[in-house]
Amino acid sequence: MRAIAIARVSIRRIVRDRTALFFIVVLPVIVILIVGAAERGFTTFRVGVVDLGAGQAGRQLTTAFEHSSDLAVSRYATLAALRKAVARGELNVGVVLPSGMDVTEGRGGTVAVGVMAEQANSSQQAAATAVSSVIAGQGAKVQAARFASVHGSGTFEENLARAGSLQPHVAQVGLRSQTADSSHNVLPEGFSYSAPTMLVFFVFLNALAAGASIIETRQLGMYERMTAGPVRRGTIIAGETLAYFTMALLQATLIVVVGGVAFGVSWGDPLAATVLVALWALVGAGAGMLSGTLFHTPEQASAIGPTAGIALGMLGGCMWPLAIVSSTMRQIGHLTPQAWAVDAWTSLLSRSGTISSIAPQLAVLGAFAALFLVSATVRLRRVVA
């Protein structure tokens, strides 16, 4: 009961703080809106195409690239220009359509379509996969056309055109399922990207900032006053933990609700999402309480806390997917709890993951929560004494 009284007063004070309310309620919604509107394209790969005289087959493949929602296609006049664009990183991959491609295809020979990538990071691999699957889809049509012209009526060209027109009904299915693989390691676009990452981001950041309230309570002499009464230190710590957990949970719930209602975000498997949100709130509660015992003044906590929250958010993939950074940065990123939380959301939103598929991430987050809460408790016992 006394722990609840302590939690209530802590929450009341945070809620009464207008600045805190802005950071908790207004800012997340604005950022989700802006980031959601701006960050489209982590799953769209930039592909350059140079046609060295590939004829109709080449034009069809280029059109197929352009029809793929995963690819943004630019055409290049020369091989050198394409090479340069790949080298500069303007393109994820370059595709070279060799001369005489339609002739070779018509004969049933093997066509080598050149795919260029500068360095093998995961986004280039994903882009190459996306390109390959379009080529594979086109290959299937070529085979169908050859089959038709050999065993049925019409010329190869006529049948290839017919296979192309049938594509939406037949080949599309195979194409989709293959290209979907390439975007498995990033969140969907738009608000489905910004809402979960900003949930991870703001719950943690605001918890760190809220550490100021513990410092203030200590400086005001309130812990001393409480312990002069019939209140154990453990009760005070339980009360503060409850307060920080509740605040983190409210913050997360707000984003889930606003994301779902206003931005149409589907949060994936409800059980898995609930467990993930609760666990993340625990991580935030622990981090917030720890910040309340690490800093010396409320000003420090409310200045350094958010800065640390932003830095960890960047490292942990809240601002951009870790799939597009180098593997070293990705490994460093996974030292933050944020990366594991974003990974878990990616599984739930992009791969229809369930609680068992995010079990590894939940385990790591559980370990982070335990680490933060235990060290915060140990330090808070000293603060309260």
Add this chain to the structure above:
Amino acid sequence: MSLRADSVLRVRWWLSFTSDGARCRGPAAGNGDLVPIVSTGNTAQVPDEPVLRCAELTRRFGERLAVDDVSFSLDAGEIYGLLGPNGAGKTTTIKMVCGLLEPDGGTITIGGRPAAGDLSVKSLVGYVPQDVALYSDLTARENLAFLGRLYRLHGALLEERVSEALELTDLSDRAGDRVDSFSGGMKRRLNMAAGLLNHPVLLVLDEPTVGVDPQSRHAILERVQTFGRGGMAVLYTTHYMEEAERVCDRVGIVDRGRLVAEGTRRELVARLGQRDRIELGAAGDLERLAAAVRTVPGVESADTADHAVHLVAEDGRRILPAILEAAERAEVALNSVDVVEPDLEAVFLHLTGTALRE
């Protein structure tokens, strides 16, 4: 006696003052219809035991002995003052009594029961810390309601206690205002109100009037006296001699961690015998003046504080001319000479050799 014309502006003789025996113990005038809090009584109170007994309390901070072998006790309805300068160890003593600091040695019993780590004993005590401890962004009522809940008060009883505490500290009309809009004196009164919520058997007040306007100070002192009359035991610390004289039934004089003397005002003053306290106000080198008057036969101790030299002398009125001569020899121009009837300040100076500073 040869005095320069301007050297003595006035010589005051304080002959009339009320003796402490005459201190009013009846119902306070102007109390309205407020009923002073009467401790609801602790069923666990061991009969014939004092409400608070401190025995041989000792506490160190590193090398510094903050409290050194301090023993005292106090009964229900008694107001006991710890009087001493800053750093004497008053707060340290009080924090040990309230279970906020572990003593290095000695024992504390409250109502006959050892205080250490016993939550039910803690709920008998009301603690009013030296520094105001309140949430400045909450209202007065919210602060009190929160603190009351820590004493397991709730519902109608909680509301009643909160209203009562606000009324006792004259804050009822500001109950809904945030504490950060309060004046220093109002904060102090609310700080005190928070110590009354649980109807304590023992009320502990640590310098409750520091930095308070005269009106609030008067109100606080008045109220504390009412609590004593209501049967509460009050432990009161201060470095203001007048406060100790005014509100306390008994005073313990503390200096550098030691309780150097204890008793009623009359008992303490009696220790002075025929001694008087003399205050020499001067503008010049006070240390030199103090050194000069120490050489006068009959002067026991002299110390500088608050732009004056304070001295205790055997039969001060008789040796006053010699003191004035010494001042002249030291070439320090006096601008006032007060011979003060024996008071606690004189006792303090007599016992410790130092003057109580503001």
